[in-house]
Amino acid sequence: MKVRCPSCGLVYSSTIPPLCQCGERLAIRYEYDGVEPKLWKGRRPGVWRYMELLPDVPEIVSLSEGGTPLLKSRFGEKLGLNVFLKDETRNPTGSFRDRLATVAVSYGLPHAKNGFVVASNGNAAASLAAYASRAGKEAYAVIPRFIESGKLSQIASLGARIIRYGESVDEGVSYASGLAEGKGLYDITPENNMIGLEGQKTIAFELWEELNPTHVVVPTGSGSNIYSIYKGFSELKEIGVIDELPKLIAVQAEKCSPIASEVLGIEPRVEPTKALALYVKNPLMKELAVEAVTKSRGTAVVVGEDELDLGQKTLAKEGIFAEYASSVVIPALMALREEGYFERDDRIAVIVTSSGLKGQCEESRERFPVGSTKLEILKLLRDGEMYGYEIWEALKKPLRYQAIYQHLRELESMGLIEESRHRGRRVYYRLTERGRLLLEGLGD
Ligand SMILES: [Zn+2]
Structure with a gap:
């Protein structure tokens, strides 16, 4: 597979960036005329079922991805x-990124002299770790400071080398391409290489x-x-x-x-x-x-x-x-x-x-407490309108009275409750339809 820039004619084959050096958008295209989707029915489910619309690869590295329910x-x-x-x-590793990894690793094998690299906030790194292992290759994962602990241990357990870089994943994208060049790695970061x-x-x-x-x-x-x-x-x-x-x-x-x-x-x-x-x-x-x-x-x-x-x-x-x-x-x-x-x-x-x-x-x-108090307020309002003090009493929680109003304001801004009427200085609240649906959805 080769991609030729429609503007300047430059040809790309090992990695396909979204934009050509000249700034033109690149696209991976196929012979669409002969594609016969009826043929797909006879093949087993999974990413490679659609091979006419996938890049040619020397060898398929697969863990039986795709074909999900x-x-x-x-x-x-x-x-x-x-x-x-x-x-x-x-x-296989619990996310859609396995679809990316099977194609990118299979395609990149001839170019991955010393292994593969990806900048990822977790899922793509876990996928690469698994598929590179399967291919007998080294994987480097450039991951940001904020990452779920489960992802971190998944990536490490699958044997990838971990490099912490930046706070969010976009900061690691150019670092990954530098690493690829310096160490002779094949970069499968989607922002650098559209193959996946x-x-x-x-x-x-x-x-x-x-x-x-x-x-x-x-x-x-x-x-x-x-x-x-x-x-x-x-x-x-x-x-x-x-x-x-x-x-x-x-x-x-x-x-x-x-x-x-x-x-x-x-x-x-x-x-x-x-x-x-x-x-x-x-x-x-x-x-x-x-x-x-x-x-x-x-x-x-x-x-x-x-x-x-x-x-x-x-x-x-x-x-x-x-x-x-x-x-x-x-x-x-x-x-x-x-x-x-x-x-x-x-x-x-x-x-x-x-x-x-x-x-x-x-x-x-720690920075984002679970909204259990809000849920309780919603449940109270399910039985009819109430005003702030009433809610505070009914909650029977060691909660400052003012905190109730903060919760009510936030619930209101989420569209889950609304003011139903004023009586003197009292403001009554009731559930909106959205709030009601939300409770029903939870089965509470
Ligand atoms: Zn170009």
């Missing part, structure tokens, strides 16, 4: 929607085969996953099996929302979120991610920090233990449904990107 969501039924969960936690995105795009092919979705909801950090999925559906369109792309919906944490903010035209925030895999301050693929959303006529959603636990618990009720970064899809669905965004017969696919087994980040946990 698509589960009907019970929570979706409660919302009156057809929601399906694409359970990427079932991949070819593996990630197979999520789109699987969704098309099983559901042919009208919408795909994607937790978004670096933007590489939503862009890969967009590329996959664009290729299906080029082959002629779909007429239009499903609408792609990027979900980010309110605290770190550079991509969603661009789509929504709001002021971005770039603070640490406990959805650590989404903590990418300056995503180099932002433009491509935004293109994926706008060209598919999708949208973006930002999710508050206090909604992450609820998202995780709701997915647990479906039988899936997902990391916080994946749990954003639940509050996002609720917000969109409330806006009346979906039609009843829409087929909504939700990507559950990574397993909760990868652990919490102790460092960030």
